Amino acid sequence: MADDSGFLLSQMMEELSVEFQHINVKLLLHEPEPVDLEAIVPIFHSWIQDQVSEDLLLDVASYGHVKAGPGVVLIGHEADYSLDHTDDRLGLRYNRKAVLEGTNQERFERAMRQALLALERLEHEPALQGKLRFNGRDIEIFINDRLIAPNCSDSLNQLEQELRKLLAKLLAGQSYSFAYESDPRRLLGVRIQFGRDFTTVDLIKNIGPAPVEQVS
Amino acid sequence: MKASNQLWKEQLREKMPENLAREIDIFETEIALRKQGKLDERLFAETRLRRGTYGQRYDNGQRNDGRKVQQLNFPSGRLTKGPNTMWDAPGMQRIKIPAGGLNAVQLETVAELAEEYSDGIAHVTTRQDFQLHFVHIDNTPNLMRRLAAANITTREACGNSVRNVTACPYAGVCQDESFDVTPYARALSRFLLGHPDCQNFGRKFKPAFSGCSQHACGLTALHDLGLIATKRQNPETGREAIGFEMYVGGGLGAVPYQAKLFSSFVPPDELLPLAQAIARVFARYGEKKNRNRARLKFLIQDLGIEKFRELVFEERKQLPFDPRWTEYIEQALESAEAPSRSPGDLPELVTIEAGERGKEKFNNWLKCNTRPQRQPGYVTVTVALPLGDITANQLRSLADIVRRFTRETIRSTVEQNFAIRWVSKTDLPELYRALDAVGLGDAGSGALVDIAACPGTDTCKLGISSSRGLAAELRKRVSEKSFQSDEAVQKLHIKISGCFNSCGQHHVADLGFYGVSRKIAGYAVPHFQVVLGGEWEHNGSSYGLPVVAVPSKNIPQVVSRLTDRFVSDRRSGESFKDFIKRSGKTALKTMLEDLTRPASGDRSFFSDWGDPREYSLGDMGVGECAGEVVSPLDFGLARAERELFEAQLEFEKGEAEQAAKRALAAMITAAKALVQLENPNIGDDHDRIVSEFRSRYYDTQKFFDPFAGGKFANYLFDAYATSAQSHTSESSRYLLDEAQLFIDAAHSCSNRLETPVTV
Numbered sequence: 001m002a003d004d005s006g007f008l009l010s011q012m013m014e015e016l017s018v019e020f021q022h023i024n025v026k027l028l029l030h031e032p033e034p035v036d037l038e039a040i041v042p043i044f045h046s047w048i049q050d051q052v053s054e055d056l057l058l059d060v061a062s063y064g065h066v067k068a069g070p071g072v073v074l075i076g077h078e079a080d081y082s083l084d085h086t087d088d089r090l091g092l093r094y095n096r097k098a099v100l101e102g103t104n105q106e107r108f109e110r111a112m113r114q115a116l117l118a119l120e121r122l123e124h125e126p127a128l129q130g131k132l133r134f135n136g137r138d139i140e141i142f143i144n145d146r147l148i149a150p151n152c153s154d155s156l157n158q159l160e161q162e163l164r165k166l167l168a169k170l171l172a173g174q175s176y177s178f179a180y181e182s183d184p185r186r187l188l189g190v191r192i193q194f195g196r197d198f199t200t201v202d203l204i205k206n207i208g209p210a211p212v213e214q215v216s
Numbered sequence: 217m218k219a220s221n222q223l224w225k226e227q228l229r230e231k232m233p234e235n236l237a238r239e240i241d242i243f244e245t246e247i248a249l250r251k252q253g254k255l256d257e258r259l260f261a262e263t264r265l266r267r268g269t270y271g272q273r274y275d276n277g278q279r280n281d282g283r284k285v286q287q288l289n290f291p292s293g294r295l296t297k298g299p300n301t302m303w304d305a306p307g308m309q310r311i312k313i314p315a316g317g318l319n320a321v322q323l324e325t326v327a328e329l330a331e332e333y334s335d336g337i338a339h340v341t342t343r344q345d346f347q348l349h350f351v352h353i354d355n356t357p358n359l360m361r362r363l364a365a366a367n368i369t370t371r372e373a374c375g376n377s378v379r380n381v382t383a384c385p386y387a388g389v390c391q392d393e394s395f396d397v398t399p400y401a402r403a404l405s406r407f408l409l410g411h412p413d414c415q416n417f418g419r420k421f422k423p424a425f426s427g428c429s430q431h432a433c434g435l436t437a438l439h440d441l442g443l444i445a446t447k448r449q450n451p452e453t454g455r456e457a458i459g460f461e462m463y464v465g466g467g468l469g470a471v472p473y474q475a476k477l478f479s480s481f482v483p484p485d486e487l488l489p490l491a492q493a494i495a496r497v498f499a500r501y502g503e504k505k506n507r508n509r510a511r512l513k514f515l516i517q518d519l520g521i522e523k524f525r526e527l528v529f530e531e532r533k534q535l536p537f538d539p540r541w542t543e544y545i546e547q548a549l550e551s552a553e554a555p556s557r558s559p560g561d562l563p564e565l566v567t568i569e570a571g572e573r574g575k576e577k578f579n580n581w582l583k584c585n586t587r588p589q590r591q592p593g594y595v596t597v598t599v600a601l602p603l604g605d606i607t608a609n610q611l612r613s614l615a616d617i618v619r620r621f622t623r624e625t626i627r628s629t630v631e632q633n634f635a636i637r638w639v640s641k642t643d644l645p646e647l648y649r650a651l652d653a654v655g656l657g658d659a660g661s662g663a664l665v666d667i668a669a670c671p672g673t674d675t676c677k678l679g680i681s682s683s684r685g686l687a688a689e690l691r692k693r694v695s696e697k698s699f700q701s702d703e704a705v706q707k708l709h710i711k712i713s714g715c716f717n718s719c720g721q722h723h724v725a726d727l728g729f730y731g732v733s734r735k736i737a738g739y740a741v742p743h744f745q746v747v748l749g750g751e752w753e754h755n756g757s758s759y760g761l762p763v764v765a766v767p768s769k770n771i772p773q774v775v776s777r778l779t780d781r782f783v784s785d786r787r788s789g790e791s792f793k794d795f796i797k798r799s800g801k802t803a804l805k806t807m808l809e810d811l812t813r814p815a816s817g818d819r820s821f822f823s824d825w826g827d828p829r830e831y832s833l834g835d836m837g838v839g840e841c842a843g844e845v846v847s848p849l850d851f852g853l854a855r856a857e858r859e860l861f862e863a864q865l866e867f868e869k870g871e872a873e874q875a876a877k878r879a880l881a882a883m884i885t886a887a888k889a890l891v892q893l894e895n896p897n898i899g900d901d902h903d904r905i906v907s908e909f910r911s912r913y914y915d916t917q918k919f920f921d922p923f924a925g926g927k928f929a930n931y932l933f934d935a936y937a938t939s940a941q942s943h944t945s946e947s948s949r950y951l952l953d954e955a956q957l958f959i960d961a962a963h964s965c966s967n968r969l970e971t972p973v974t975v
Contacts, residue, residue, distance in 0.1 A: 038826070077306075144332055147223055147227060
């Protein structure tokens with residue numbers, strides 16, 4: 001009788017695997033001096049005027065008056081972009097709202113690419129005079145759906161597996177470390193620190209261009 | 217829209233109260249019907265509004281981006297969720313919080329929903345509700361299920377219904393109250409929620425409770441139904457009895473009305489039946505067609521308070537006894553709040569880190585944000601929220617804080633803040649540290665810096681000017697010098713509405729503003745009308761004086777000029793209200809005259825605070841506050857359609873017996889809707905409904921089809937007569953078809969009938 005336990009195990013793993021949707025990517029910013037979040041408002045409005053993203057961009061919500069909050073949010077139909085100040089850590093955040101088809105890896109890559117492209121645009125924004133740029137080594141990734149991805153060790157293990165694949169490509173084999181959010185009430189999330197500095201351009205090049213894909 | 221949308225219903229099945237679960241299932245079915253084009257958009261609009269699911273600015277699929285009007289090409293194309301309201305357009309979800317009472321789990325639930333379905337912010341409103349913005353309608357049923365699992369409902373948070381029952385957040389702990397109104401507010405809220413007598417209003421109906429007449433916390437004077445706790449000596453027994461002063465017909469809006477005294481003493485056991493009788497009179501005689509005159513205040517103005525009172529007492533006599541009138545109050549009285557910590561005194565030596573600055577902040581916080589309770593050793597702490605906004609992380613931290621210092625309870629306030637009650641004085645330094653660590657330790661609650669604002673042009677379709685943008689700007693300027701300013705100025709109230717509809721309650725502010733627009737050199741310029749000298753105290757008992765319209769960008773100067781003048785010119789002990797009255801409109805207008813013109817050559821006047829786009833009124837839409845006036849007949853027939861749809865789903869699942877029962881129920885629902893036109897109090901007894909349908913519609917031939925005669929009515933009679941028999945798949949199928957024909961015939965009958973006007 002053939003030993004098919006390996007096959008069964010991989011089939012079980014497949015069945016148990018989480019389909020990660022609603023991926024959030026936050027790229028932390030170098031912040032030599034406090035940034036006036038209000039300065040971002042007209043920039044996000046101009047992004048709507050020019051519909052700079054493949055996502056449908058709708059409106060701007062400003063929460064600069066709230067401490068450690070979402071900052072200034074560019075509301076979209078498929079995704080929101082924000083200059084987010086959650087946990088007193090300033091970063092460009094991409095929040096995927098619409099469900100995406102494809103594999104987990106494709107979804108992570110897409111979210112990462114969209115976040116990087118948005119940050120690159122901000123870095124080159126003349127009105128900001130280069131004041132906002134990627135800090136070179138800190139990113140955060142969250143899954144904004146507690147039912148499909150509760151903040152527990154099982155889903156964290158699966159998230160980590162997916163992120164290792166993503167980071168191998170994004171960092172071209174360079175080292176990194178993980179840190180986790182321990183409060184189970186918060187979104188499943190990982191803070192990643194790179195072993196060396198990268199520029200936005202490096203990371204965009206590593207992640208590669210977008211493949212043709214379908215959005216549902 | 218969310219990946220987990222298919223999973224929540226099963227996940228929460230055991231955790232939701234049955235009635236709330238059923239209500240949400242119905243809404244989900246209505247969403248499905250609307251998507252299939254089987255539910256009229258006008259009807260769907262009112263049904264979603266009654267679940268608190270509002271439209272938002274730009275939901276007509278167009279947005280002025282400052283250069284041009286952009287078409288927003290949503291994936292669902294032309295599918296609508298109401299007249300001129302695109303399906304995919306983000307909307308607002310209002311969440312009812314009766315008396316503002318919340319527990320730790322509920323705070324955590326709202327935090328999760330703000331993160332997963334909105335933009336990470338929960339907004340506390342001027343009526344103690346929560347609002348989440350930018351929510352997709354496809355996510356709302358599960359959002360509601362998650363709330364229901366935490367025992368919160370969104371039902372009747374909007375639309376022509378009984379809105380959130382508000383109450384003084386200090387009820388039960390206030391030094392000046394007659395007694396704790398909380399149980400009565402909760403009982404009234406529970407009793408009127410979904411009550412059949414409250415389903416046919418021409419507009420909304422807002423109740424409010426206050427424990428006293430001298431403070432503002434309940435704002436009873438500006439509500440449709442205002443109840444102030446009072447006591448009196450029972451002449452027969454000589455004992456003191458508790459009751460309520462009952463006021464009716466208050467309201468803000470474009471023309472504010474002060475509520476009128478309906479009764480100086482309503483005993484607790486008469487509270488619910490009298491409210492029910494008022495609801496019946498409002499439903500029967502209130503305006504339905506002209507929504508601008510459909511609030512209760514207009515009915516009372518038209519009838520006069522005496523006649524209105526007479527009609528209500530007449531109606532009260534007709535009401536069949538309902539045990540819930542007293543049961544609900546008795547049950548609510550069982551769950552009084554109590555402290556979790558021993559009473560204490562503020563430690564003499566308070567160590568607050570961060571040196572002198574830290575001490576000063578703590579002292580300011582103690583001064584503004586704490587209030588002694590009538591229970592010695594305890595205080596109520598107000599958590600000041602900037603513009604009523606709070607993040608998901610802050611909500612979770614607040615949940616931790618109330619778990620640590622209280623019995624897990626907290627209340628939202630009409631000043632868009634939170635009140636933590638039953639805090640032992642000993643705990644104040646620790647509590648302050650915990651709040652400050654998460655950005656919730658700002659002083660200034662109830663002070664000049666604590667500015668209230670409605671959403672305005674940020675998200676509201678009716679917004680004319682940016683109330684939140686102005687509030688944020690004033691807050692920035694005022695907070696810098698808030699505690700250095702004159703004591704008399706520190707306690708003034710600023711309230712801002714984006715339009716004349718007064719959601720920011722500008723009429724009862726010392727300095728009130730509401731959005732208007734003016735043309736200057738051929739261009740639209742955002743303005744605010746300046747309204748001065750309203751009274752916040754005494755439950756909002758007098759309204760301000762509109763003085764002059766000023767460009768938005770000059771409003772900060774208006775505030776500083778008026779407050780400076782008040783400090784320099786006021787007489788000893790004079791209130792701002794009295795100062796305004798003494799100054800007079802002409803002098804005030806003159807004082808502000810130069811500010812009514814934009815600074816020459818300054819282009820910034822042509823855009824609004826917080827919004828760099830060139831100002832335009834092009835994005836204004838039709839408001840949904842009033843909801844759609846849909847007749848009970850339309851509602852009844854829609855309900856019948858939905859029941860039949862559910863029957864069809866059961867049939868497809870092979871549940872023939874259940875499908876047949878539900879199909880018959882759908883026919884009876886349609887018949888009842890018609891009977892109700894002539895007998896509004898028909899009730900739910902099936903024998904009676906079928907019998908009255910026969911006498912009123914079959915015997916009179918009103919239901920007869922021009923070609924088929926009474927054929928379709930006979931489907932109902934036959935199905936009802938044989939309802940005890942079991943059904944095969946085949947007979948169930950026939951019954952489903954007959955039910956559809958019967959409901960179609962009911963629609964035709966409805967079209968033929970001239971619906972009587974109930975005014």
